[in-house]
Amino acid sequence: MNISSAIFDCSAPDLASCPDESLPEFAFVGRSNVGKSSLLNALVGELGMARVSATPGFTKLINIFTINRCWRLVDLPGYGFAEGARKHRERFNQAVAEYLEHRTNLCLVFALIDSGLPPQQIDLKFVEWLGRHAVPFVLVFTKTDKVAAATVEANVTDFTDSIAGWFERSPVRFTCSAETGQGRHELLGVIDEQMTAINVASRRALVHTENLGPRVRENRKPRPDLNRPW
C-alpha cells in the first residue's frame, strides 16, 4: 500500500472528543513503551508523525491521524504505566476502554506485545478483555531487532500457548521492528485488505440502500461492564 498523505487530525482526551465516525480507524494499543508510536511512524514512513519517548506513559491522549484522506491511524495511551497519579491513570484507561468498546468505525486493533518478554499477565488479561468485548484484533510482537530470533520465536509460541482455547480461531500474529522496518509490509497489507473489504461492502450497500457509511461493525450500546484488567 502506498501512503501518500498523513495528516494529524487531533488529540482527544476521551471518546466524546474524537472526530466524526466517517472514516475507518485502525488503532494501536499495548503496554506503555511497547512501541506503539514508533510502529505507527514506521508504517507511515514519516518520522515524527507520532511522538516517541523512552519514558513509559508518554502518549496520554487518543492521537488520530488521517491517512490518504480515507482512513485513520489511532495512537492510544499505553496501559500498565506504573508511575504517576492513580486518578490520571484511571482516566486514561477509561478513555481507551470506551474508545475500544464504543467507537463504531473502529475497524481493527493492533494489539502490541513486546517480543523480548515472556507472556506478561497484563498483556494476557488485556487480550482476554478484547475477546470478551468482541473487539477485532491482531497480535503484533514488537522490537524484534532487540533480541535473538530464537527468543522472539519462543516468546511468540509461549504467548500463543497461553491463550490457546480462548478464541474460536487463534488471533492472527505478526512480528515487527520499527527500527528495521521488519513486518511493515505485512501490517500495511492487513489494512489494505480491510479497506478493500469495506469498499466492496459499501458498493454493495449502495446498490441496496442509500443509507451509506463506513459502519464496519455493529453500533454498540454503552455497557456498564468496565471491569478492566489493566
Ligand SMILES: Nc1nc2c(ncn2[C@@H]2O[C@H](COP(=O)(O)OP(=O)(O)OP(=O)(O)O)[C@@H](O)[C@H]2O)c(=O)[nH]1
Ligand atoms: N530497538 C527498538 N526500539 C524501539 C522499537 N520501537 C520502539 N522502540 C523504543 O522504545 C521506546 C518506546 O517507544 P514508543 O514508540 O514511544 O512506545 P509507546 O508504546 O508509544 O509508549 P507510550 O506512549 O509511553 O505508551 C522508545 O525509546 C523507542 O525508541 C523497535 O522496534 N526497536
Ligand SMILES: [Mg+2]
Ligand atoms: Mg506512544
